Amino acid sequence: MLEVLEAGVLTSIEDAGRPVWTHLGVPVGGACDPWSLAVANLLVGNDPGAAAIEMTLVGPTLAFREPMTVGLAGADLGGIVRESGRRLVPGRSHRLEAGTTIAFPGDAGARSGARAYLAVPGGIDVPLVLGSASTALGAGFGGLDGRLLRPGDVLRAAEERDEPGADAVWPALADDPLAAAGSAIRLLAGPADRLEALVAAEWKVGSGSDRVGLRLEGPALEAPASGELLSHGVVTGAVQLPPDGTPIVLLADHQTTGGYPIAAVVITADHPRLGQLRPGASVRFVATTIDEARLALSRQREALARGAAAVRTGSAWDELWQSAGG
Amino acid sequence: MTAKTASIAPLGDGALLVTFGDRIDPGLNERAHGLAAAVERLRTTDPRLGRAVPAYASVLIPFDPVAVDPDEARRLVAALLSESSGQPPPTVEAERAGALVEIPVRYGGDDGPDLADVAALNGLRQSDVVELHAGTEYRAFFLGFAPGFAYLGPVSTQIATPRLAAPRERIPAGSVGIAGQGTAVYPFDLPGGWRIIGRTDVAMWDLRRDSPALLRPGDRVRFVPQS
Numbered sequence: 273m274l275e276v277l278e279a280g281v282l283t284s285i286e287d288a289g290r291p292v293w294t295h296l297g298v299p300v301g302g303a304c305d306p307w308s309l310a311v312a313n314l315l316v317g318n319d320p321g322a323a324a325i326e327m328t329l330v331g332p333t334l335a336f337r338e339p340m341t342v343g344l345a346g347a348d349l350g351g352i353v354r355e356s357g358r359r360l361v362p363g364r365s366h367r368l369e370a371g372t373t374i375a376f377p378g379d380a381g382a383r384s385g386a387r388a389y390l391a392v393p394g395g396i397d398v399p400l401v402l403g404s405a406s407t408a409l410g411a412g413f414g415g416l417d418g419r420l421l422r423p424g425d426v427l428r429a430a431e432e433r434d435e436p437g438a439d440a441v442w443p444a445l446a447d448d449p450l451a452a453a454g455s456a457i458r459l460l461a462g463p464a465d466r467l468e469a470l471v472a473a474e475w476k477v478g479s480g481s482d483r484v485g486l487r488l489e490g491p492a493l494e495a496p497a498s499g500e501l502l503s504h505g506v507v508t509g510a511v512q513l514p515p516d517g518t519p520i521v522l523l524a525d526h527q528t529t530g531g532y533p534i535a536a537v538v539i540t541a542d543h544p545r546l547g548q549l550r551p552g553a554s555v556r557f558v559a560t561t562i563d564e565a566r567l568a569l570s571r572q573r574e575a576l577a578r579g580a581a582a583v584r585t586g587s588a589w590d591e592l593w594q595s596a597g598g
Numbered sequence: 599m600t601a602k603t604a605s606i607a608p609l610g611d612g613a614l615l616v617t618f619g620d621r622i623d624p625g626l627n628e629r630a631h632g633l634a635a636a637v638e639r640l641r642t643t644d645p646r647l648g649r650a651v652p653a654y655a656s657v658l659i660p661f662d663p664v665a666v667d668p669d670e671a672r673r674l675v676a677a678l679l680s681e682s683s684g685q686p687p688p689t690v691e692a693e694r695a696g697a698l699v700e701i702p703v704r705y706g707g708d709d710g711p712d713l714a715d716v717a718a719l720n721g722l723r724q725s726d727v728v729e730l731h732a733g734t735e736y737r738a739f740f741l742g743f744a745p746g747f748a749y750l751g752p753v754s755t756q757i758a759t760p761r762l763a764a765p766r767e768r769i770p771a772g773s774v775g776i777a778g779q780g781t782a783v784y785p786f787d788l789p790g791g792w793r794i795i796g797r798t799d800v801a802m803w804d805l806r807r808d809s810p811a812l813l814r815p816g817d818r819v820r821f822v823p824q825s
Contacts, residue, residue: 291660292649295634296811297741297748401805411745411786413805460610502620503742503749505651505658507613529653529742537610540663562668565611570664 276425278333285415288321290404301406304547308346312391315343322395323405331376347385349376365440385548394431447575449544456558464533483525492517503531509538541568611663626655632682709797746785746803748813765791
């Protein structure tokens with residue numbers, strides 16, 4: 273078990289989300305960066321969608337009451353073992369002895385991402401609500417009592433697996449979405465087609481961004497003068513145009529329906545990178561096609577499968593070697 | 599757009615949005631629920647499709663972008679449209695579709711801080727607003743905004759009132775609001791801009807129930823004034 277000593281900025285239990293209750297108004301939720309959730313889990317032999325700790329900008333301080341091997345992926349939030357000073361870099365599993373304390377003080381580096389994922393053997397042991405361990409913050413269910421983690425919380429791994437020496441490394445892979453951090457986010461036209469205006473400008477992620485959406489600061493984008501739209505179902509990655517002209521890119525906790533015009537939609541393969549944009553980061557968009565979008569997602573899934581296989585067989589270093597050479 | 603046509607448009611690489619019209623109309627809403635039900639039936643044998651999300655006059659149909667190409671998605675939806683239009687009045691869940699749900703409400707006072715404004719803005723007495731709001735049977739068009747939040751309507755044009763200019767940071771669970779010709783009950787403490795005219799103690803969302811949402815799309819709803 274592990275105890276939360278400090279909570280961090282926004283730390284919650286997330287898994288792959290609850291996609292089949294949207295007709296009742298339940299947000300899909302789940303990890304904002306599903307790729308890194310999967311990597312963290314695969315590093316400790318879990319299903320890619322198992323429940324893990326999602327931390328944002330500044331992570332929690334956690335005390336381990338028993339030895340445990342954890343998987344860490346996503347942004348480098350300066351993870352460190354307090355007692356030894358050992359750095360906890362993402363993309364690896366880390367063996368932690370009983371009595372150690374780890375902290376994620378954050379990394380002000382502009383190139384760093386926003387979110388990291390910490391996975392434990394079998395996933396974090398919390399009850400499933402509507403089939404998921406994800407935290408529905410607005411409605412207050414799922415995760416740990418439907419809320420963010422706070423000091424004093426005690427978390428348990430679902431499985432007691434103690435595998436000292438099992439040092440897993442995530443390989444460097446072509447099509448790793450986080451390796452493309454900094455390059456333009458790919459868009460498809462939305463019903464209210466303002467794709468050109470989005471592509472033409474440079475945007476900054478606004479400070480009002482959260483798990484619901486990213487606010488984009490830049491030139492105000494006028495919504496088309498089609499008047500009030502009837503609310504309809506919306507998707508993660510949709511770029512909404514509210515009346516104030518500040519586009520909002522919907523993230524995992526977005527409402528199931530919305531009435532704002534949709535200027536464009538970010539392709540599914542770029543969702544992980546959306547989840548890694550921190551306030552203040554600059555963002556550029558580029559137009560793509562449905563065929564390229566499908567190809568990118570298909571390659572990303574293949575990359576995840578290759579990474580999973582490399583971790584399982586312990587051949588990550590070989591893979592790394594090959595990809596470095598090839 | 600004529601009554602029988604529907605537009606099918608992509609919303610990103612993994613969803614289609616089928617739109618039946620651009621107004622709040624029970625007939626269009628029935629068509630949306632009919633298509634959503636047809637998607638649910640197909641989904642039992644085709645896991646490439648996601649949960650359909652019906653709204654006033656549209657259905658969002660998610661699918662796996664790798665497993666389904668856009669042309670096939672369109673063909674699937676077109677087939678469902680012709681199938682669902684040929685069926686008797688479509689039902690979301692046949693055994694309780696169109697159920698009448700009565701919701702007791704304490705109008706005005708601390709429970710309904712905007713009742714006086716809604717009356718004044720419409721040139722009515724507060725008791726008139728209550729009578730008109732409780733005197734109409736509403737349709738649950740769809741659920742959205744938050745778990746269990748059902749968009750009900752239409753309310754009488756005599757009491758239709760625009761949203762607050764500045765939304766409140768916290769509206770208590772059970773609050774009954776009006777926005778335009780819509781009315782709804784807040785299932786949780788939430789921020790919001792609807793005009794709050796009353797409050798109910800009935801749980802709109804309860805995870806101990808088989809279906810946690812009290813109201814389901816297509817249900818009929820009547821508010822009953824409590825003294």
